[in-house]
Amino acid sequence: MNIAAAIINIQGKILGQTGRKTNVYYSEGQGALFVFMGEPLTVGNVIYAASEMELMMNLDT
Numbered sequence: 001m002n003i004a005a006a007i008i009n010i011q012g013k014i015l016g017q018t019g020r021k022t023n024v025y026y027s028e029g030q031g032a033l034f035v036f037m038g039e040p041l042t043v044g045n046v047i048y049a050a051s052e053m054e055l056m057m058n059l060d061t
Contacts, residue, residue, distance in 0.1 A: 006058040007032055009052060022047070031055060 003017060003026070011022050021037040032055060034048040035041055 003055050006022065006050075006055040009042060009058060010034065018047075028052075 003048045007024050007026065008057075011024065011034070014022050016021070018036075018061050021041045022040075023037050023039075024034055025041055026032040029052055031049060031051040031053075033041065033046050034050070036047060039045045
């Protein structure tokens with residue numbers, strides 16, 4: 001599965017658990033940071049960080 005699909009999968013899980021949509025900041029080779037929609041990207045607002053390896057593996061856990 002590609003990186004975009006993995007990001008969408010994680011966003012769906014966060015939405016299901018919290019009822020809130022997320023914005024994603026992705027950096028190739030680094031991974032993705034997830035923050036609630038409308039919140040600025042700051043360390044305190046990151047609700048989930050996914051490494052590049054996690055995104056490539058896309059584990060459904």
